[in-house]
Amino acid sequence: MTAPPAATAPLVSGEGREAALTTLFNTHYTGLLRLAVLLGADDAEDIVAEAFCQLHRRWNRLRTAEAALPYLRSVVCNLTRMRLRRLQVARKHAARTAELERSAESVALLHDDQRALIEALGRLSARQREALVLRFWLGLCESDIADAMGISCGSVKTHTSRGMATLTKIMEDRR
The missing domain is CATH 1.10.1740 (Rna Polymerase Sigma Factor; Chain: A)
Incomplete structure (x- = not known):
């Protein structure tokens, strides 16, 4: 055996x-x-x-x-x-803030459409941005995202949902 x-x-x-x-x-x-x-x-x-x-x-x-x-x-x-x-x-x-340059x-x-998405992602909260990037860019599952961010799976769902809603609104307003 x-x-x-x-x-x-x-x-x-x-x-x-x-x-x-x-x-x-x-x-x-x-x-x-x-x-x-x-x-x-x-x-x-x-x-x-x-x-x-x-x-x-x-x-x-x-x-x-x-x-x-x-x-x-x-x-x-x-x-x-x-x-x-x-x-x-x-x-x-x-005293004076300067815009950060990448x-x-x-x-x-980055292409123009990617720049627009990066700019829109920058307007999200840090947690929402992290959850969306880990989910949709890296394709991680909720448990892997929760481990990477140090939060619960429920919080991952909340941040992802709210982030998508905000991102959708920002991108629609852009058009």
């Missing part, structure tokens, strides 16, 4: 860990970068780089290799949220 197949890949260490991290980076960097941009980060490259650094430091704490990508998504969401909060505080205390690379990648 043969042993049942393993449901998850075990963590590797040493050179195998470096190879796994390199593969993760090569496969998912662009998607994580887009996630950060869609969540409103003006320094998306720095956020994604920091997420990979945190994964590298905490690799041995992961239960399985499959937990790495959800971990990265969660870190990108959290770092973006933290930086946006810092910006809000800085704006409150600044990096030239991220702006060059």
Whole structure:
């Protein structure tokens, strides 16, 4: 009798860990970068780089290799949220507020219709924006979104529903 197949890949260490991290980076960097941009980060490259650094430091704490990508998504969401909060505080205390400019690379990648959607997403609350991006951009299920955002599935449904209603109104008003 043969042993049942393993449901998850075990963590590797040493050179195998470096190879796994390199593969993760090569496969998912662009998607994580887009996630950060869609969540409103003006320094998306720095956020994604920091997420990979945190994964590298905490690799041995992961239960399985499959937990790495959800971990990265969660870190990108959290770092973006933290930086946006810092910006809000800085704006409150600044004598003059200046409009944040996105990096030239991220702006060059966007078409006009995408820019309109990014602008509309920027007008949503942070939680609504996160829920919509994770749901419709990454195609995550409610439980994965709840894990990434650190909230309940019911809250995910609420933020998604309210975000879609607001986004629909904004896009209709644009026409």
